[in-house]
């Protein structure tokens with residue numbers, strides 16, 4: 001397992017569990033648990049999540065999510081190369097959305113996120129991104145990267161509000177849905 005203080009060398013893995021959970025009193029970022037399975041599966045059925053979020057599978061059931069938590073998600077956290085995390089209500093600990101660190105490089109990583117439809121409109125993802133930047137800093141990452149398509153203005157506003165800056169102009173990129181769409185890169189220093 002990697003030492004979060006060790007940013008030298010080529011190893012790009014990070015010990016995410018060592019810096020979790022994190023909370024601002026309203027939103028908590030934590031590892032996924034079985035209690036999240038129904039909320040995660042339901043959220044992935046939302047049209048905006050299907051179009052804009054990074055989802056490896058087409059369909060999710062609560063059982064598939066529980067299997068993932070024990071399988072690929074546990075493996076990613078153990079190896080420090082992928083962190084699929086829950087954005088939870090800090091009061092009730094209920095699942096509100098998903099935050100993913102992926103493509104982890106020695107100095108930076110990419111981040112993706114979605115919020116379940118019934119929890120939108122309360123700036124949940126902006127809070128989650130601010131917490132993610134703090135996590136990244138503690139893990140020795142200097143920058144976080146994000147990408148969003150031009151036709152996703154809510155996500156762009158969230159990124160800018162959390163301190164990300166646009167990098168370059170919009171350009172055609174392969175997006176999570178598998179299509180090529182005009183996309184914008186964002187970067188934030190931790």
Ligand SMILES: CC(C)(COP(=O)(O)OP(=O)(O)OC[C@H]1O[C@@H](n2cnc3c(N)ncnc32)[C@H](O)[C@@H]1OP(=O)(O)O)[C@@H](O)C(=O)NCCC(=O)NCCS
Nearest residue numbers: 048052113114115120121122123124125148153154155157
């Ligand atoms: C992007 C997403 C996470 C934002 O959800 P949220 O955290 O609840 O964000 P909010 O609804 O509180 O809105 C945040 C900001 O976007 C603005 N916004 C929301 N919908 C908008 C729209 N259709 N057009 C323009 N701005 C919009 C809000 O007014 C708010 O702006 P403000 O901070 O200046 O007041 C959510 O829409 C989502 O899960 N979308 C699907 C997945 C996705 O797009 N993930 C990002 C992939 S890069």
